[in-house]
Amino acid sequence: MKRNLTMIPYLVWMSLFVIIPMLLIVYYAFTVTTPEGTTWTLENFSRFFEPIYLRVLWRSVALALVCTLICLFIGYPVAMIMAGNAFTRKNVVMLLFIVPMWMNFLLRTYAWLTILERNGFLNVFFSTIGLPQMNILYTNTAVVLGMVYNFLPFMVLPIYSVLSKIDKGVIEAAGDLGANSFQVFMRVIFPLSLPGVVSGITMVFMPALTTFVISRLLGGGQFTLIGNLIEQQFLVVGNWGFGSAISMVMIVVILLSMAVMSFFEDEDKEATLW
Amino acid sequence: MVKFLKRCYVYLIFAFLYMPIMVLMVYSFNDSRSRGAWGGFTFRWYVELFQDRTIMTSLYYTLLIGITASLIATVIGTIAAFAIHNSRGLKKKLVMNLTYIPVLNPDIVTAISLMILFVFVKLRLGFVTLLLAHITFNIPYVILSVLPKLRQLNKHLYEAALDLGATPTQAFWKVIIPEIMPGIITGMLLAFTLSIDDFVISFFTTGSGVSTLSITAYSMARRGINPKINALSTIMFLLVLVLLVIVNVRQEREQKKGMNGKNGSKKQNGSSSPEYTDPQYGSKWM
Numbered sequence: 395m396k397r398n399l400t401m402i403p404y405l406v407w408m409s410l411f412v413i414i415p416m417l418l419i420v421y422y423a424f425t426v427t428t429p430e431g432t433t434w435t436l437e438n439f440s441r442f443f444e445p446i447y448l449r450v451l452w453r454s455v456a457l458a459l460v461c462t463l464i465c466l467f468i469g470y471p472v473a474m475i476m477a478g479n480a481f482t483r484k485n486v487v488m489l490l491f492i493v494p495m496w497m498n499f500l501l502r503t504y505a506w507l508t509i510l511e512r513n514g515f516l517n518v519f520f521s522t523i524g525l526p527q528m529n530i531l532y533t534n535t536a537v538v539l540g541m542v543y544n545f546l547p548f549m550v551l552p553i554y555s556v557l558s559k560i561d562k563g564v565i566e567a568a569g570d571l572g573a574n575s576f577q578v579f580m581r582v583i584f585p586l587s588l589p590g591v592v593s594g595i596t597m598v599f600m601p602a603l604t605t606f607v608i609s610r611l612l613g614g615g616q617f618t619l620i621g622n623l624i625e626q627q628f629l630v631v632g633n634w635g636f637g638s639a640i641s642m643v644m645i646v647v648i649l650l651s652m653a654v655m656s657f658f659e660d661e662d663k664e665a666t667l668w
Numbered sequence: 669m670v671k672f673l674k675r676c677y678v679y680l681i682f683a684f685l686y687m688p689i690m691v692l693m694v695y696s697f698n699d700s701r702s703r704g705a706w707g708g709f710t711f712r713w714y715v716e717l718f719q720d721r722t723i724m725t726s727l728y729y730t731l732l733i734g735i736t737a738s739l740i741a742t743v744i745g746t747i748a749a750f751a752i753h754n755s756r757g758l759k760k761k762l763v764m765n766l767t768y769i770p771v772l773n774p775d776i777v778t779a780i781s782l783m784i785l786f787v788f789v790k791l792r793l794g795f796v797t798l799l800l801a802h803i804t805f806n807i808p809y810v811i812l813s814v815l816p817k818l819r820q821l822n823k824h825l826y827e828a829a830l831d832l833g834a835t836p837t838q839a840f841w842k843v844i845i846p847e848i849m850p851g852i853i854t855g856m857l858l859a860f861t862l863s864i865d866d867f868v869i870s871f872f873t874t875g876s877g878v879s880t881l882s883i884t885a886y887s888m889a890r891r892g893i894n895p896k897i898n899a900l901s902t903i904m905f906l907l908v909l910v911l912l913v914i915v916n917v918r919q920e921r922e923q924k925k926g927m928n929g930k931n932g933s934k935k936q937n938g939s940s941s942p943e944y945t946d947p948q949y950g951s952k953w954m
Contacts, residue, residue: 400747400748400750400751400754401748401751401752401755401763403744403747403748404744404745404747404748404751404763404807405763407744407803407804407807408766408767408807410785411782411785411800411801411803411804412766412769412770412781412804413766414785415781415782415784415785416769416781418781418784418785418788419777419780419784422784468681471677472677472678472681475674475675475677475678476678478674480671480674480675480678481675481678487678489916490682491682491685492912493909493912494685494686494689496861496865496905496908496909496912497689497901497904497905497908498864498865498867498881498882498885498901498904498905498908499865499867500867500882500885500886500889501692501885501897501900501901501904501905502688504692504885504889504897504901505688505689505691505692505901506688507889507893508688508691508692508695508893508898509687509688509691511893515691515695543684543685543688546681546685547685600774601774601775603774604774604775604776604777605776606776606868607867607868607886610890611889611890621776624776624780625776628780628783628872629872634784637780638784641776641777641780641781644774644776644777645773645777
C-alpha cells in the first residue's frame with residue numbers, strides 16, 4: 395500500500411513533463427493546422443524527403459559519423475591505456491579527464507572560436523613559428539573539431555568502464571595458450587569491450603547528430619544541420635508540424651540505438667548508464 | 669618505453685582537452701581586445717563583467733533556478749528512488765526506462781517537447797516554465813545517485829531500529845535517511861551543476877526577460893568574441909571545479925568509511941573501481 399503511494403508523485407510528474415510532451419510531438423508531427431481546422435496528414439514527413447532537407451540529413455549524418463569514427467580511433471587507445479597499468483594514480487587521471495566536461499558546453503565551444511579565429515590563438519601561434527595562416531573557422535573541419543572536442547569523453551568513459559572490468563585472467567590465459575598480443579587484442583579484448591564501444595558510439599553519434607550550438611558557433615550562420623533545422627522550425631519559421639516530424643525521426647533513431655544497446659547489455663547493469 | 673609512449677599519448681589528449689580552457693583563462697586577463705596579441709595583464713574584463721546589468725541579472729536567474737530546481741528535484745527524486753527500490757519486476761523495469769528517457773533524449777528533443785507542452789497549455793514562457801523544465805531533467809540524476817545507496821543499505825537496519833523501540837517514522841528519519849544522505853547530497857549537487865550548465869533546454873523553455881548565463885553567453889558569442897565571456901567562463905569553470913572537488917572528496921570519504929568495515933558489502937578497492945566515477949560521468953553526456 396505504502397509503496398504504491400510513494401510512486402505516485404514521480405509518475406504524475408514524469409507523465410506531465412515527459413510522456414505528454416512526447417505525445418504532443420507525435421500529435422504535431424501528424425497534423426497540419428490551417429484556418430479551416432486541423433487535419434491528420436503525413437505531409438510533414440513527406441516534406442522531410444525533399445532534396446533540400448535530405449541534403450541536411452545527409453550532411454548531419456556524415457559529420458556525426460566522421461566525428462564518431464575519430465572519437466573511436468582516438469578514444470579507444472586512451473581508454474585502454476587508462477584501464478591498463480601505465481598510471482599509478484588512476485582515479486586522479488580519470489578525474490583530470492572528467493573535469494573539462496564540466497565546463498559549460500557552450501563556453502567550451504566558444505573557446506574554439508577564440509582559438510580558430512583569423513587573429514586567434516592558433517594563427518598567432520603559427521605565424522610566430524613561421525607557418526602559414528590557417529582559416530578553418532566556419533568550415534566542416536571546425537564543426538567536426540568542435541564535436542570531437544565536446545564528445546570525446548562520451549566515447550572514452552564507457553569503453554574504459556568495460557575494459558577495466560575485464561578479468562585479467564582471461565587475457566593471461568589467451569597469452570598462455572599461444573596468442574600474440576595482436577591476436578589477444580583482436581580476439582579477446584576487443585570482443586569483450588564491444589558493449590562499451592556500442593554505448594560509446596551511441597553516445598557520441600546522437601548528440602553529434604542533433605547539436606545546433608556547435609554548428610551555429612563554429613560553422614557560422616549558413617551552416618545547417620538537423621539540430622539547426624529543428625531550431626529554425628520552432629523559433630524562426632514557426633512550422634511546428636515539420637519541426638515535430640524531424641524530432642520524431644530523431645526519437646525513432648534513438649529508440650533503435652537503445653534497442654541495439656540493450657541487446658549488448660549485461661543483466662546486472664540496471665542502474666549504471668552503461 | 670612503451671609505458672612512456674602510452675603516458676605521452678594520454679598527456680597529448682589532456683593537452684587537447686585543456687588547451688581551449690587555458691586559452692580562455694589566459695585571455696580573460698589580456699588587456700587587448702584584438703585576440704591574438706598580448707596587451708598586458710588586466711582585471712578590466714572582470715570589473716566590466718560585474719558592472720554588466722544583463723550578465724548580473726542572468727547570474728541571479730541561473731543561481732535561483734539552479735538552487736530551486738535542484739532542491740525540488742532532490743525531494744521528488746529521493747521519494748521516487750524509494751518507490752523504485754521497493755517495486756519489483758515489470759513495473760520496476762518500466763519505471764526505470766521512464767527515468768532514462770530524459771537522460772537519453774537529445775537535449776533538443778527534450779527542449780522542444782517541453783516548449784510545445786508549455787505553449788499548448790498556454791503557460792507563458794518565463795521563469796516558471798524554465799524552473800519546471802530544469803526540475804524535469806534533474807530528477808533522473810537524483811534517482812540514479814540515490815538508488816545505489818539504497819541498494820547498499822542493510823535490509824535489517826530498519827527492523828533493528830523498530831526492535832529497539834523506534835516508531836516507523838523515527839526509524840525512517842533517524843536511521844534510513846542518514847544512511848542514504850551521501851547519495852542524496854551527491855544527487856543534489858549533480859542536479860545543481862547540470863542546471864547551471866544547461867543551455868539547450870533553457871534556450872527553448874524561457875521567455876523574454878528571463879535569461880540564464882548560458883543563454884546570455886550564447887547571444888554574446890553570436891555577435892562575436894567578447895572578452896567579458898572569457899572572464900565569465902573562467903569564473904564558471906572555477907565554480908564548477910570547486911563543486912566537483914566537493915562531490916569527489918565526499919565520495920572518497922564515504923568509500924574509506926566503507927573500507928573500514930562499517931558496511932561489508934561495499935567495494936574493496938577505491939582506485940580502480942568504475943563505480944567511483946559513475947555519478948560524474950554517468951551524467952554529463954548530452
